[in-house]
Amino acid sequence: MATVAPNLLRNEPMRRDPRTFQPFLRLARLLADVAPGRSPLASGLPINMAVGDPQQPAPALLAETVAAHPDGWSSYPPFRGTPDYQRAAVGWLARRYGLPEGLVDGERNLLPIPGSREGLFFAALSALSAGAAEGRDCVLLPAPGYHVYAGAAAAAGAEPVFVPVTRASGFLPDYAALDPAILRRAAIAFVCSPSNPEGAAADLPRWRDLLALARRHGFVLAADECYAEIYVGAPPAGALQAAAETGSLDGLLAFHSLSKRSNAAGLRCGFLAGESALVDTVDAFCRFGGASVPLPIQQAGAALWNDDAHAEANRAFYARLFERAEATLGGRFGWHKPAGGFFLWLEVGDDEAAALRLWREAGIRTLPGSYMVADAHLQPNPAAGFLRVALVHDESVTGPALERLVELLDG
Structure with missing residues (x-):
């Protein structure tokens, strides 16, 4: 059983401005003055792989059911x-x-x-x-x-x-x-x-x-x-x-x-x-x-x-993305196929530098792992050196993005 070192614990509330540790606000500041490079897509448009934001359409059942209950908006639920x-x-x-x-x-x-x-x-x-x-x-x-x-x-x-x-x-x-x-x-x-x-x-x-x-x-x-x-x-x-x-x-x-x-x-x-x-x-x-x-x-x-049924189909979609990731990464960056979720957790050295390079040179937005630890006193930061990459786009986007990621960071 692991032991948590006493010096990692603080008998005090968190009094920091939340804007300083909210990870996506930190990411926005990191990339604010950096123009995105041309992405590997035919359009060249940036690819957001920082946020766990599903990109596949919701089941038609959702919109159909909402439309079938128009009177419900008038009442407190x-x-x-x-x-x-x-x-x-x-x-x-x-x-x-x-x-x-x-x-x-x-x-x-x-x-x-x-x-x-x-x-x-x-x-x-x-x-x-x-x-x-x-x-x-x-x-x-x-x-x-x-x-x-x-x-x-x-x-x-x-x-x-x-x-x-x-x-x-x-x-x-x-x-x-x-x-x-x-x-x-x-x-x-x-x-x-x-x-x-x-x-x-x-x-x-x-x-x-x-x-x-x-x-x-x-x-x-x-x-x-x-x-x-x-x-x-x-x-x-x-x-x-x-x-x-x-x-x-x-x-x-x-x-x-x-x-x-x-x-x-x-x-x-x-x-x-x-x-x-x-x-x-x-x-x-x-x-x-x-x-x-x-x-x-x-x-x-x-x-x-x-x-x-729709959840099973959705699960199959993510399974295909992980198969593509496994084939492209080839064991690089300390990654192995996870038990669940849809993130890659990659060991890349300097995570901020990796995120900056991917954005500047390939228009790929990712999240430095160190940003997912809100405690500035926790040293060493257990997530420093990792990069979180969300596999939420379809394979036509995910495949080229991962290939470019390997090209830039595998050095």
Whole structure:
């Protein structure tokens, strides 16, 4: 088991201006005065491979269902979801994870959210508020990791505990290696599986251990599973499966979204599922913040959760892209095919210099890995030297872009 060095932990809230650590604002500043080179496309136009923004069309079912419910825009939506949406989400969870009937009650254990991002943010605020009386003032998060985790800690004035995620840790955070005193102060711990950016997936024993750790120390386990339907080979295990073995959802919130599964990032539709008391608290904060899902979108969301065929086709699309990446990279940059997600996590030396060169000479926009660690005190930065490349374009774009990337950086 890895040990987290004490000097990597800081007993203080993050007081930095969020503009200084939001990764895409940093990237914009890095490239602001640099003209993009001609890309390898026939058009020569730049290629954005920095953002995990699906480029394939959403299923026709989405627009058809929204159009079929035009009257729903006039009403405030029910925060806990329509019966149709509840049934669809619970049904998908049962099919995807083989959950026993009754483990997830659509009225008590589920909350529609406008994508996983908003749910994760409000979950952190609610966990910190609820845990304040017990002195729970810190957030456990992977480094590198999704920037919303650190943003939520900053918004709440909480102490972020950044846990280095490396090849040695299996590209997943080892929270059990933290000092028990830190664990007793934790309000919430974030785990992304398949992980962003590395594509590592927690197996069922790992989820069991994480859930047991959260329950033992009294913090919320936030399982960010927005990439759960994009995988290579066997479907990754889920946190709810570990909970099902105990017959209880205590201490757990699992987050799912249609953004990646259904190429519907603009729909802003997902859900969280877990312990009823935790769901109730997040619900209350969402009511303050206005993070509800409109009725026509809930109808479209229900239709999409009920349809597995389009998700299977989408998964096949990404599998082809990874096959192309494997053939083009040929083992370069320390990359191997991940368990899930749609990112390449490439070892390139100086990640900022690599991103600049790709933009300046080839019009290819990528994200320096070091930008995915929000803590300036965490040295060495565990993501320094890596480049995140999103495989979201079709093969006619992805293929030439990867070939040019290898040409420029393989030196």
